[in-house]
Amino acid sequence: MSAAERFLQRLTARRADDPSWVAARRQAGAARFEAMGFPTRRDEHWKYTDVRRIAEGDFALATDAAFDTTRFDEQRLDIDAYRLVLVDGRFSPALSELDGLPAGVSVEPLSQALEANHESVGGSLGRLAGVDFSPFTALNTAFADEGAVIRLAAGTVVDKPIYLLMLSRADAEPVMSHPRVLIEAGARAEATVIEHYSGEPEAANFTNVVTEVLLDRGAIIDHYKLQEAALTDLHVASIHVDQGRDSHFNSYNLNLGGALVRTDLVTDLNAEGAEAAYNGLFFVQGRQHVDNHTLVNHNAPRTFSNENYKGVLDDRSRGVFNGKVFVKKDAQQIEAYQNNANLLLSDRAEIDTKPELVIYADDVKCSHGATTGQLDEEAVYALRSRGIDEPMARALLTLAFVGEVMDKVGLNVIAERVERAVAGRLPERFNLAELVETAEAIQET
């Protein structure tokens, strides 16, 4: 039996009451996954990422959504938001808080949306993330029975962030979950959506999430993906974005956790004035492996993209950055900028970075660049020459490197959490919080 067949065995007897179109889609996903099997490193898109740890695993499906409430309070972001919580892929009504949504805004678990069999969900789900995109999207399509469906009517501005919290438990046997997120923003609708992956530190589960985002004319979506999964968790995600005229999609892809992490981010800029900003950060240590594949398709004239990914790699960790910008033949006067900078804190850490520009139009402004290096030794010396010891000097400079991405983060609660997490991995004598507080206090007076 192949690994793919073994995974698909878990499908039996699940959701027999699916609407027929869902059942058909599941079958298509399963068939495609079985045909493709798990990717191997011979596959160009998976050249630097070995998924055998997933393929050789045996993952059950969780049957309940219980979660320790003390741990829940520790893990969740302290933020005033509309919150939808999944535990190992199961919806938790008890931990969710979806009351008081403004008119024109709906946030519901996928299971409810499927039960209600909304026509709009049927039409949009899978439109962007087809089963051919990767074996993992096919696998997700076969299994996805939970997730979140967010719909914003034209002109609605959501007053608080919509917060999707996906928790991973340390159960007796490892589990897999295949959450599916659909965000449909009507014309000129505005919202901030947070996908937050966290859980119990001992968890060793496999999460395979697919997110689809549709932005109608003039819509603005800030999309945060804060991945702080357990250091033993396996995490695969793909995010697919379709942008209409004058829409803005701002992505913040922040990766701190996970043993093996792969994220694909794909945006189609389909009409004039559409603009995408990709901000990425990964900070890995130990033997963590984080792979980011990004793609921007400039399909229409006068579209804009700006990408800035930064990586910090310590110990024997491994990073991959593959960023592609594709400009169609008639997509004139577009602007596309891409930058990837990596900081290696250890001789044994490794990064494979590959920026790609494919341009068929002739009147464009594009630039790309990738740098990988160590800390600036001149700066280390300058700090030490003022009495700051070497570990602290290196910590300050590492934090500064991360800070450049964090400065773009509009949600303070996330910026602070990431900075604290980064500082927490640096020598503990480094009292970051106190420094930041003092700086803020001086600014205020």
Add this chain to the structure above:
Amino acid sequence: MLEVKDLHVTIEDKVILKGLNLTINAGEVHAIMGPNGAGKSTLSAVIAGKDGYEVTQGTILFEGQDVLEMEIEERARAGLLLGFQYPIEIPGVKNIYLLKAALNAQRAARGEGEIPAPEFMKLVREKSAEMKMDPSFLQRAVNEGFSGGEKKRNEILQMLILQPKLAMLDEIDSGLDIDAMKVVADGVNSLRNADRAILLVTHYQRLLNHIVPDHVHVLVDGRIVKSGGKELALELEDRGYDWVLEESVA
């Protein structure tokens, strides 16, 4: 306070200092002058512990301690600070982070606790006003986008806050217009007291009109070839360095 004896230094096999002797006592201001390439900057860099210099012979004692055995940060905490000729930019590290981390490191070395936030805030506000620096500078990354004059003022601000025992200033006057020179000189002069010494490294005499030294030394080809009072600087301004060199050879 500082005793440099028979100091020989090479950089990548090139001999820069060839037996330099210098004694500085508390309360004194010394100026080291000399033509380009004489080794002026090397002296202060070696005392501060910059990498890339090899001391092949000689000793440096600071308050009786062997400086060459101390780490860079230990020297700073002991009270040896160097103001750079070309202060580097440190993107992302706020001035305020540097100042506080440096001050607390120094206090910890003395066995004192961290400085209370209100006290620190009062201190930095006062001192930045003295250096005519807008408080917004404190929030900016160290030297990033600063003009030449702002960088130099920032070096002096660090001195005012860290209060070194021996302040070494390498070409602190280079790139300054007359107003900035005045601010920098006032800052340095405010550091003068009976317990502190200052070592100025400079190519030009004009700085010494503002910061009047007690002793002037002429460094030529890796050695101090002549020492004197503040009037020596004026003589050098008038006559250049050649006569000193001829005198020393003779």
